[in-house]
Structure formats: structure tokens, C-alpha cells
Amino acid sequence: MPDLRAAAKRTKGEVQYRTFAMPEEAKHLGTGKKYHIYTYGCQANVRDSETLSGLLEQMDYTKAETGEEADLVIFNTCAVRRNAEEHVFGNLGELKSWRRSHPDAIICVCGCMVQEEAVVNELLRSYPQVDLIFGTHNIYRLPYLLMDYDKTKEKTVEVFSGQGDVMENMPVRRSDPYKGYVNIMYGCNKFCTYCIVPYTRGKERSRHQEDIIREVEELKEQGCHEVILLGQNVNAYGKDLGMEDGFTQLLEAVAETGIERIRFYTSHPRDYSFSTILAMKKYPNIMKALHLPVQSGSTAVLKRMNRGYTAESYLKLVADMKREIPDITFTTDLIVGFPDETDEDFQKTLDLVDACAFDGAFTFIYSPREGTPAARFEDHIPMHVKKERLSLLNEKIAYYGHLNNQKYMDQTLRVLCEGPSKKNPAVYTGYSEENKLVNFTGPAGLDGKIVDVRITKTLSFSLNGMAL
Numbered sequence: 001m002p003d004l005r006a007a008a009k010r011t012k013g014e015v016q017y018r019t020f021a022m023p024e025e026a027k028h029l030g031t032g033k034k035y036h037i038y039t040y041g042c043q044a045n046v047r048d049s050e051t052l053s054g055l056l057e058q059m060d061y062t063k064a065e066t067g068e069e070a071d072l073v074i075f076n077t078c079a080v081r082r083n084a085e086e087h088v089f090g091n092l093g094e095l096k097s098w099r100r101s102h103p104d105a106i107i108c109v110c111g112c113m114v115q116e117e118a119v120v121n122e123l124l125r126s127y128p129q130v131d132l133i134f135g136t137h138n139i140y141r142l143p144y145l146l147m148d149y150d151k152t153k154e155k156t157v158e159v160f161s162g163q164g165d166v167m168e169n170m171p172v173r174r175s176d177p178y179k180g181y182v183n184i185m186y187g188c189n190k191f192c193t194y195c196i197v198p199y200t201r202g203k204e205r206s207r208h209q210e211d212i213i214r215e216v217e218e219l220k221e222q223g224c225h226e227v228i229l230l231g232q233n234v235n236a237y238g239k240d241l242g243m244e245d246g247f248t249q250l251l252e253a254v255a256e257t258g259i260e261r262i263r264f265y266t267s268h269p270r271d272y273s274f275s276t277i278l279a280m281k282k283y284p285n286i287m288k289a290l291h292l293p294v295q296s297g298s299t300a301v302l303k304r305m306n307r308g309y310t311a312e313s314y315l316k317l318v319a320d321m322k323r324e325i326p327d328i329t330f331t332t333d334l335i336v337g338f339p340d341e342t343d344e345d346f347q348k349t350l351d352l353v354d355a356c357a358f359d360g361a362f363t364f365i366y367s368p369r370e371g372t373p374a375a376r377f378e379d380h381i382p383m384h385v386k387k388e389r390l391s392l393l394n395e396k397i398a399y400y401g402h403l404n405n406q407k408y409m410d411q412t413l414r415v416l417c418e419g420p421s422k423k424n425p426a427v428y429t430g431y432s433e434e435n436k437l438v439n440f441t442g443p444a445g446l447d448g449k450i451v452d453v454r455i456t457k458t459l460s461f462s463l464n465g466m467a468l
């Protein structure tokens with residue numbers, strides 16, 4: 001069973017680096033069977049689902065197009081806000097009768113939600129259709145859990161609440177052939193007061209640089225054009241390994257592989273080092289698009305959030321970057337309605353958005369998470385005020401989105417073509433170097449190519465164009 005308190009403990013050392021090997025007995029467990037994974041939450045979960053798929057395919061399972069056709073269904077969940085959790089409970093509820101009419105099917109729930117004891121209790125109490133529950137730290141145990149289940153047919157919960165290990169050599173089935181996610185570190189030590197992630201993902205622990213570079217080289221050989229380096233706070237990369245300025249060193253080593261495009265998520269303003277800005281400037285294959293969550297424009301709120309920087313220091317960082325790299329684009333994350341956020345605090349957030357003129361932002365209403373410090377803070381702000389703030393903020397974000405996009409009119413952008421757009425199969429879709437979503441027309445056969453696209457129309461959150 002999970003234990004959030006135990007999960008918050010951080011001790012020196014103790015991280016184990018291990019190598020995965022698939023047990024022989026598991027290699028045919030999935031013969032003739034299909035799996036389906038529902039993935040919620042951030043890119044860490046997307047990458048974990050790719051590992052889960054890799055494990056299952058090594059066990060001879062094949063992928064089912066839909067959950068209904070599958071013999072094994074996995075929900076890889078997110079706990080970051082209450083609505084993310086409600087979504088999962090809703091979707092799981094819908095499978096109750098399906099599970100009854102498919103007595104041999106297996107339903108698993110994993111990911112961040114099941115690191116919370118309250119969630120596991122709820123699943124045990126009200127969701128009898130769930131067969132297996134495992135956590136973020138024991139994904140590599142899936143083959144063993146399935147072997148045991150095959151013998152016993154017993155409902156199993158196995159969630160570790162420690163700091164986590166680093167497991168190398170895990171199989172992977174990538175969801176995108178042109179864009180590859182590469183974990184550079186796991187966990188988070190920041191403990192922002194509103195956030196559940198340090199409890200669900202364990203301590204900050206970096207992969208060894210040579211393992212990361214090997215993964216990037218493999219992706220490059222497979223024809224992948226872009227790598228996205230992942231960590232909750234990438235700027236802290238290597239600190240646990242005793243490296244000075246580890247992230248910049250790593251970034252430069254990745255750039256030296258010659259892979260065409262490099263992005264990284266997520267940066268933290270507190271740890272950002274000037275050398276990283278210089279590396280971005282130096283290497284043309286490091287994309288000049290930065291996601292730099294600010295959360296609030298009020299220094300008083302930032303303090304209560306335990307973010308470790310002020311509005312002024314954030315603005316200075318942005319100004320430094322714009323000076324060094326004038327064509328850089330910025331996106332951010334913002335929370336409104338943090339406990340007792342005043343009108344003045346919120347106004348400061350609006351002012352900061354004006355000062356930074358972000359290209360885009362993910363905006364959220366604060367959601368209390370049981371077990372985090374902010375969940376115990378007093379809050380006198382009514383929900384309707386929080387909703388009004390969110391819509392005012394979203395209006396401003398859309399305004400700057402459009403304003404920034406206008407400068408690309410009639411310009412040529414380099415777009416990595418992902419294939420036909422889901423909304424309109426007659427046009428292609430992809431992202432430019434600036435991380436702008438571009439929908440464009442062009443001749444057949446552009447999938448997976450980096451294409452020059454002339455921009456013909458600008459919108460708030462995307463651009464339209466034609467391939468040259």
C-alpha cells in the first residue's frame with residue numbers, strides 16, 4: 001500500500017542503478033492477447049506508457065486499437081489536479097459492466113494516482129473491476145505481477161513509496177517515430193506547497209549521461225528528428241551525481257550528437273543557469289523555445305508556494321534570455337486562486353503576463369491535494385471569483401498568443417510534419433522550431449519530414465500555411 005508521508009522522505013545516497021532483464025517465463029504470457037493503455041497527465045506518463053508497451057510487447061502481447069478489444073487494459077493515471085482524478089474514476093466506472101462480460105480480462109491501474117493511499121482505498125472499496133494496482137516506482141515489476149496473476153487470479157496492490165531507483169535497459173515501444181521522449185531524471189525535490197508530484201514520483205535522481213546519450217544516438221539512427229529531454233526540473237540534472245552545471249553539460253553533449261532538434265521540459269526558474277542560455281544560443285539544434293512555469297506574478301504568493309524566486313527575478317531571467325536570444329519564444333504555467341490570493345496578487349499575475357508577453361500558457365485553478373502543505377492553508381476566495389480570474393487570464397494569454405503569432409505572417413518556418421491533422425485530414429500538422437503549431441497544405445509524402453512552410457494566416461494558438 002502507498003504511504004504519502006513515507007514518500008516525502010529524502011535521504012542522501014541510496015538510489016540504486018539497475019539493469020532490467022525480462023524473465024524467461026514471461027516472454028510468452030501475452031501470446032494471442034491484446035493490450036490497451038489509457039494515458040493521462042504529463043509527458044512523464046506518456047514516456048512511462050511507452051515503457052509499459054515495450055514490456056508488454058516483449059511478453060508477446062500485441063496492441064489493440066481500442067480498450068474494448070483488449071484482454072489487458074491499463075490506466076496510467078495523473079494526480080496533479082482533482083479533475084484529472086475524476087476523469088479516471090469516471091472512465092474506470094464505465095468499464096464495470098464490460099469487465100463482468102469479459103471474465104478473463106485484466107484491468108490495471110498505475111501512475112501517480114495510486115501513489116495516494118486515499119485513491120487505492122477508494123479503488124478497493126468501490127471499483128471491484130480493477131485487478132492489479134502498481135505504482136510509478138515498480139513499472140518494471142509488471143511482468144512479475146502478470147505472471148502471479150496468471151497463476152492466482154488474485155487482486156494485487158503493489159505500490160512502493162520510497163525514493164525510487166533508476167532502471168536502465170527497459171524496453172520501449174515509441175508512440176511517435178519522429179519525436180522521441182528521453183527521460184534525463186526522475187522525481188522532484190522542490191516541494192512546491194500545492195504540488196503532489198514530489199510524493200508520487202520520489203526523489204530527484206539523474207540517469208547517467210552515457211545512458212542518455214546512448215538513447216539519443218539510437219533515436220537518431222532510427223530516423224527520429226527530435227528529442228525531448230524530460231524531467232520535472234531539468235535544470236537540476238546531475239546535482240545528485242555531484243556534477244557542477246550538469247544540465248548545460250548534458251545539453252551540449254546531446255547537441256553534439258547532431259540530432260536535428262532538441263527540446264527540454266520542464267525548466268525551473270530557480271535553478272536556471274546562465275550557461276544554459278549560452279548553450280541554447282550556441283547550438284542551432286537546441287530549439288529556441290522555452291517552457292518556463294512562473295505560476296504567479298505575486299512575490300507573496302510565490303513565497304507561499306515555496307517556488308524559491310520572486311516576480312522580479314523571473315522577469316530578469318526572461319529579459320536576460322530575450323537579450324541573448326532575441327527570437328526566443330516563451331510559454332509558461334499559471335495557477336489562479338491559490339489560497340487567499342488577493343485581487344492585488346492576481347493583478348500582479350496579469351501585469352507579469354503583460355511584461356513577458358508569453359507565446360502561450362497552461363492556466364489552472366488551484367486544486368487542493370491531500371497531503372500537501374497548501375491543502376491546509378486557509379482559503380477565503382470563492383470559486384466564482386477564481387473562475388472569473390481564470391477567464392480574464394485566458395483572455396490575456398489569447399491576446400498575446402495572437403499578437404506574437406502575427407510576426408510570422410508571410411515568413412517561412414521549418415516544420416516537422418507529423419502527418420495529417422486530426423481535425424482536417426486534408427491538411428498536415430506539425431510544430432515549427434519555435435514550437436508553434438502549424439497546419440499546412442502541401443504535396444503527398446511529407447510525413448516525418450522537416451518542411452519549409454510559408455505562413456498565410458495567424459490565429460491565437462496556431463498558424464496556417466503552405467509547404468514551399
Ligand code: SAH
Nearest residue numbers: 080194195232266293333334364365366367
Ligand atoms: N515540474 C513542472 C510541472 C509540474 S505539474 C514544474 O514545476 O513546472 C504541471 C503544472 O501543473 C504546474 O506547473 C502547475 O502550474 C500545475 N499544478 C500543479 N499542482 C497543481 C495544483 N494543485 N493545482 C493546480 N495546478 C497545479
Ligand code: SF4
Nearest residue numbers: 188190191192195197
Ligand atoms: Fe511540482 Fe514544483 Fe516539483 Fe514542479 S517543481 S513538479 S510544480 S513540486
Ligand code: F3S
Nearest residue numbers: 041042078079080112
Ligand atoms: Fe500528473 Fe504525475 Fe505527471 S501527477 S502531471 S502524471 S508526474
